[in-house]
Amino acid sequence: MFDLAIIGGGPAGYVAAERAGAKGLKVLIFDKRALGGVCLNEGCIPTKTLLNSAKVLEYAHEAANYGVEIGSVSADFGKIMKRKDKVVRKLVAGVGAKMKHAKAEVVMAEAVIREKRGEVITISADGKDYQATRLLVCSGSEAAVPPIPGLDPAQIVTNREILQLQTLPKSLVIIGGGVIGTEFADFFNAMGTKVTVIEMLPEILTGIDEEIAAFVRSEFTKRGVDYFLNAKVTKLNGREVVFEKDGKSQSVTGEQVLLSVGRRPNVAGLGLENIGVDFTPRGVKIDSHCRTNVLNVYAAGDITGFSLLAHTASREAEVAVNHILGRKDLMRYDAIPGVVYTHPEIAGVGLTESAAKAKGLDVVVRKLPLAYAGRFIAENENKDGFCKVIAGKKYGEILGVHIVGGACSEMIWGACALIEAQLRIQDVQEIVFPHPTVSEIIKETIFQF
16 A cells, blocks of 8 residues: 555656655656656657757857867767767666655556545556555646648657657758747757748747747748748648648648647546546646545646646646645746747746736836846857846736846746745845846846836
8 A cells, every 4th residue: 555656757756756755655656658757758858968969069160259269060960869868868767766765666567547445546557456545647748649631650750759860851841839849940950950840820939928939930040940930731741741821832841740739638548537537638627736626636747738847747746745745835837937948048937928918917028138248248159139027017026037048047947936936126126146147137127127
């Protein structure tokens, strides 16, 4: 009998196991593929490893701008992919070590919920039954594959298969200009692949500040990435993508076609219906304690279909474990950061300008170029970027901070803290920021109010 059974070993599952084990709970965790989930094996970590190689390559090409002469520069795609695999293996082993430290029993097999009698939940895996008094379901998500006429899974790749390519494609057509599509566009463009992005909406990177999304698209266009916006894919003929734009049918063919049109929660086949958990194809509904409608059954991460981010999943898992332990805690979504690890990087938290206006909020917006931060100028020759802050007009409370350029992914947490603590403009103006740092741009922008 276990105190907590966890289905899914991704950022929600392994964090929950680690936190619960540290508090003395007897924990069981199932995963049918590999510990670390999509994030570690097929998403966050491998893509960021590839993008770092692309950044190093870009730095090498631009070395002369900083007075450094290094001769000819080239990329070895095979070695880059091997390094990606090495990084993933090392981190997967690290998660396994954490599970041992938490004294969590790990079962590498597909788990199915069988029944719930009183407080006892029975789960089957690999021909064996396991029982627990509490259950956390965090089975993640998978790439959405829409019913496009002519779509042949053998002719296209998703985020999973593209990470296993052995040779660099000469051309790549990306269907979908979201975060995943944009990050792969950045990497393959840097490697010398001809990249074309087809996006159904008016702009790439839905949910990102529109001005920042347009800025990044402009930067990528300068590098040779082709974009077709407001373009609806109507069919595929092998690796020829046919789409409709401005009432006209067009097509583009790539040596590889990446399908990147979103993700869907993994709710099927878990046996949720066997114990009465309410769910739809869009996910499992949870409350502010991450509880489902069934007593002692929790859910976290992509399976909720709400905020498909690894750090959201980890925080939801912490909230669920804290509720199990009797610690007061609530899941809040007002300060969840979003990052796109392209070059330039994008990082934002809180409301965008358009989202604030859509809510009918009376806000004030201020923006400054990153050139106002001395360190950015010192380290970024011929580069650009800016910071945008949204604040309430009446009280001056910080509602959103959005940055493009520099290592903004590493400093957005500070903006998260400002929003989480409900600080006002005048409060932030009294905080000391280290100098010289690029993070000073947040304070400098706030002094524009």
